[in-house]
Amino acid sequence: MPRPGLTVFMCVLLFYGIFGGIVLADESFYAAGIQLEISPGLYADEETFSAHAADLIEEVLAEGEVDLVVFPEYTGVFFAFFNLGIERLEGKTLAEGIRYLLRHTETAGLKEYFLLYPAEETMNRVWGNLARSFGVAILGGTCFAAADGRSGRELRNRAVLYDGDGEVLYRQDKVYLTSFETDIIGIDPGSLQAARTVSIRGRKVGISICRDTFFSPWEKKFFDVDLWIDIKANGEVFDARQREVFRRALPERLQNLTDTLGMTVCLNGGFLDLRWEGPSSVVSADGPPGARSVTYLDRAESVREETFVITAVP
Template structure:
C-alpha cells in the first residue's frame, strides 16, 4: 500500500511538472492574461529649429505634451516617433548651426571649426551619450513623475565604449522609460535607409535582440520605420498583442506614400495574431530635411485590418489616443 501511495504521488508530481512546462512554453508566446485594456497616446511630433534651442526649451515642450495627455486621457503609454531625440546631439552647437540652411553646408562648417568632427558619424559618436543624458532627464523624469511608460523616439547611440574612431559603431536606437523613470527596454533599427547607412554612417542592429516589452501583461512589439516593411518580423511577433511602428518618413506624404504605408504595418499584422497596430510619425523640417506621414491606430480581426483612429494631418503636430480592449 505504501508503494502504491508513492507511485500515485510521483504520477501526480510528473503531471504537475509537465503542466508547468506547457504553461511556461505558452507564456513565452502569448500575453500573460486575456482581457483588460491599454490606454495609449501617440504624439505626431513636429521638429523645427525652436524645439532644439536648448535643453530647457525641449524639456518644456515635451512636458507640455506629456502633462496634457496625462490630464486629458491618463494613458498607460505615450509614444514619440523615430528621430524625436536625434537632434539633441546638436545642442552644443546651437550658436554655430543655421537650421534653415542645407545640412551638408552646416556640417562642413563644423568640420572646419572642430578638428575632431571629420564626418557626420563622428559628430553623433561624440555627442550621442550627451543626447541620451537629456533623454533621461526629460523623458525619464516625466515617466517617473507621472508613473507612465514613455517611448522616447530614437537617438543615434554609440556602442558601449565607442570613441570617435571610424571603426566605432552608431545605432538608431529607441528607448522606453518605465513608471520608475528608468529604461525598461531599448531596440536598434535593423534595416537601414541609404541615408542612414551612407550619410550618417549607422550600423544595423540585430534582429534577434528585438524582444519587445510588457505593459499590464500585454506583449508589445516594436519596429522602426524601414524595419516594418520586412516580412521577417511577422513570425517573430506573431503572438504579440500590440505592434508599434515609429516612423520618420523623409518625403512628402503623397498618394504613392499612402500606398507605401499600407505595405508596412497593415501588411505585417494581417498575417499574425496581433490585435492592434500603431503607426506614429514624425513631422516638421530641420535644415533641408523634412518629414511627413499619417499616424494611425489599426485593428486586426477576422474581417481583416481596419483603421480605428487616424491623425487629421500628415504635416502638423497632433496627438491621437485610443483605449485598446483585449
C-alpha cells in the same frame, strides 16, 4: 492639438470591447502616440525641448488615463545638438549644415560627431525625468547611440523605452537602415535576433523602427503581441505613392497576425532642407488568416501638424 472625434472613438471602442467579443483585461491600458512637429527652435536647449514635451504629455493625459506615451523615430537624434546654436542652421541646406557642424566641432564626419556627442545619456535624463514626473511609460523615439560592434565602435539608430519610474526598460536598434542613414550619417545596423517583445502592465508590446516594419521576419517576433508600435520618420512628401507605402508597412504586417493592434507614430516638421511627413494612426486587422481587412481606429487628420492618436489595448 484638437481631437474632435476622440470621444466618439473611445465610446465605440468601449462598446466593441463589451459587446463585440473582445475580452478586456482586468485593468484598462491606454497607449498614445504623439505626432511630433520638429524645428531647430525646439532643440535650442534641453529645457526648451523638455518643456514642450511636458506640455504634449499633459495634453494627452487630459483626455484620461494613459499608460504609455510614444514619440516618433529621430525625436532624440537632435539632442546631440543641444547648446550648439542649432537655430543658426535654420535656412541652410543639409550640405551647408554639415559643413557648419564639422567646422565648429573639429570632427571629420557625422559619424565621428555623433560618437563624440552621443545623445543616449541626454535621452535618459529627458525622458526619465518626464516619465517619473507623469508616472507613465514613455517610448522616447530614437537617438544615434554608440555601441561596441564587430567593427569596433559603432553608431546605432536606437529606440529607448522608459517605465513609469523613469528607468530604462528596453533598448532596440534599427536593423534595416535607409541609404541616408548608412551613406550620409554612417549608421551601423542592429541585430534582429537581439530584438524582443516587452511587457508593460500585462500587455505584450513589439516595437519596429520605420523601415524595419516592411520586412516580414518581424512577424515571427511579434506573432502574439497585444500592440505593435511602428515609429517613423518618413522623409518624403506624403502623396498617393507614400500612402501606398504606408499601407505596405504595419497594416500589411497585421494582416498575418491575430488579435493585434497596430500604432504608427510619425515625425513631422523640418530641419535644414530635410522634411518629414506622414499621418499617425491606430489600426486593427479582422477576418480569417489570409483575408483580413484593415480598419483604422484612429488617424491623424493632418500629415504636417502636431497631434496625437490614442487607443485602448485589450
